[in-house]
Amino acid sequence: MNRRQQLAGTLGFVFAIASPLAAAAALLPAGLYRDASGAQVYVGAQHELPDPAYLQFLDATSGRTGALTSERHLASVCVVREERRVVRSPLGALGVSLYYRGDTARSTILLIHGSDPETREMGWIVPYFACDGVNVISYDQRGTGESSGNWLTNGPPQRAVDADAIYDAFRNDQHVDASKIGVWGFSNGGWAAPIVAVDRSLAFLILQSAPASTLEQNVIFEAKESMRGTKHDAAEIDAAAQTWALVLDAIDGRTPVTTAKAAYAKVAKTSWFQDSLLPLVPEKTAFIEPQLSGWRRFLSYDPADTLMKVRTPTLAMYGGRDTKVDVPHDMPAIEEAFRRAGMRDLTVHVFADAGHTMKV
Secondary structure, eight states: OOHHHHHHHHHSOOOOOSOOOGGGGGTSOSEEEEOTTSOEEEEEEEEETTSOOEEEEEETTTOOEEEOOOOTTOEEEEEOEEEEEEEEETTEEEEEEEEEOSSSOEEEEEEEOOSSOEEEEETTHHHHHHTTTOEEEEEOOTTSTTOOSOGGGOOHHHHHHHHHHHHHHHTTOTTEEEEEEEEEEETTHHHHHHHHHHHSOOSEEEEESOOOSOHHHHHHHHHHHHHHHTTOOHHHHHHHHHHHHHHHHHHTTSSOHHHHHHHHHHHTTSTTGGGTTGGGSOTTTTTSTTHHHHHHHHHTOOOHHHHTTOOSOEEEEEETTOSSSOHHHHHHHHHHHHHHHTOOOEEEEEETTOOTTSOO
16 A cells, blocks of 8 residues: 555545556546446446546445446446536635436435545445435545645634535535535545535435544554554554654644654654555645644544534444444444434434455
């Protein structure tokens, strides 16, 4: 796993795939296809910078997914149409697309990214919804495609502001049933999606691997799991967690930066440093502006108050082997918050053998 993939996994949603195939992306439109055996195959472009776009598929019969290496023997069943716009959010321009089939107003789902440099092309999930009756709205993450800004400087509240602006821009679109708009929040997007549910009138909310811990708690959880996965002992794991706590306190202004930088420099010489995820917060840039404000927006968010205000019917899905979200803690926390909110329309499902991306 390279540094960019590690960052995407650490701070948000990342999907495991086969090798990218850049040339294929221009050959086949997003949609539902049938192969020579009669199996249904969903195909859509996937694009995460700095990699080139490629075609990602989902075989609905076998559940296999990956990069499409050939479009031979695929017969079109449904081709997805696209309406492209630039939406003006209070935080700047956003490149957005509405993916749809047919001319009638339909249920529509807005996909909120995790923390990665991903464009609106989000793979097979777009035709999976659009060819089965639900329009999809997807957007270029900040700093990718036609969207201005930098995704690394936005925390969940800023992502929710963007999602609110997209909702407002499309709710009166002729293809959208304004009474049936929902949101899907992936991983880090699972912090932003409930904010949108409070801000706007949503028909439904889907949370996939959504955290209910604070961002600080989640980062330390992930660092510990990374250390355990690379077979470090308890003392090393504790040292990494303590250093992370100092770094996070300094970013949030609770500890002197000099104290955190001294601790960081000390552990940077250890054999376990690279596995602690601490390199994802560069010592030379994390404590100065504008990076400092960006990290602070990321790491100071606590979802507790928002979760207790949600009234939107919700489906929450978790993987039993998730090492990026503390499922034994966060899933009950969401259930308890929704219970206290008086919201009874909650369905929670755990896929016991799945990881963070729902892949087994």
